[in-house]
Amino acid sequence: MRHILIVALFAGLAACSPQGAAPEPADAPAALPPGRPAIYEAARVGPEEFVRALYAVHATPGASMGEPPAPGQDPIYDRMLNAMIGADFAKAAGEVPTLNYDPVCDCQDSEGFTLDSVTVTRAGPAAAEAAVVFTNMGETKRQTLKLVKEGPMWKVSDVLVPGRQPLTEQLMTAIS
Numbered sequence: 001m002r003h004i005l006i007v008a009l010f011a012g013l014a015a016c017s018p019q020g021a022a023p024e025p026a027d028a029p030a031a032l033p034p035g036r037p038a039i040y041e042a043a044r045v046g047p048e049e050f051v052r053a054l055y056a057v058h059a060t061p062g063a064s065m066g067e068p069p070a071p072g073q074d075p076i077y078d079r080m081l082n083a084m085i086g087a088d089f090a091k092a093a094g095e096v097p098t099l100n101y102d103p104v105c106d107c108q109d110s111e112g113f114t115l116d117s118v119t120v121t122r123a124g125p126a127a128a129e130a131a132v133v134f135t136n137m138g139e140t141k142r143q144t145l146k147l148v149k150e151g152p153m154w155k156v157s158d159v160l161v162p163g164r165q166p167l168t169e170q171l172m173t174a175i176s
Contacts, residue, residue: 034063036171043153047128048120058105058113066152078155084171098174102158110136
C-alpha cells in the first residue's frame with residue numbers, strides 16, 4: 001500500500017510539472033547592438049557572421065562604430081592591410097590620405113543602407129572570400145571582401161570593387 005501511495009504522489013507531482021521547452025539559461029549572452037563589440041564577437045564566430053556584423057552598423061539607423069582606432073590599428077583589418085593604412089596616413093602628413101572613406105561600405109556616409117546578399121566561400125581553415133551586394137543611397141553596389149583568420153578572429157585583408165584596383169594595390173601605389 002505504501003508503494004502505491006508513493007507512486008501516486010510522484011504521478012501527481014509529474015502532472016503539475018511545466019511542459020514545453022526548458023527555459024534559456026540565465027547566463028546566456030545577450031545580443032550586442034551593431035557596433036565594434038558586436039563585430040569583434042562575430043569575428044570569433046565565423047567569416048559570414050563577421051561580414052554581416054560589419055554591414056549591420058551601416059544598415060541600422062543610429063548605430064555607430066564609435067571612436068575609431070588610430071589609422072593602421074583597426075582590429076577589423078589584418079596586419080598587412082593595417083600596415084598599409086598606417087603608412088598611407090603617415091605619408092599623407094596632414095593631407096587627405098588615399099583611404100579617406102570606409103572601404104566596407106565604399107562610402108563616406110550611408111543612408112537607406114540595406115545588405116542585399118552575402119555569399120561566403122571558404123578557401124581553407126583561415127581564408128575566405130565574401131561576395132557582398134548592398135544598397136546605399138539608392139545605389140546597388142557589389143564588392144568582395146578577402147578575409148583571413150588571424151588568431152581567433154576573422155579580419156578583412158583586402159576589398160575588391162569591380163572596375164577598380166584592389167584596395168591593397170591602391171594603398172601600395174600611394175605609399176611607394
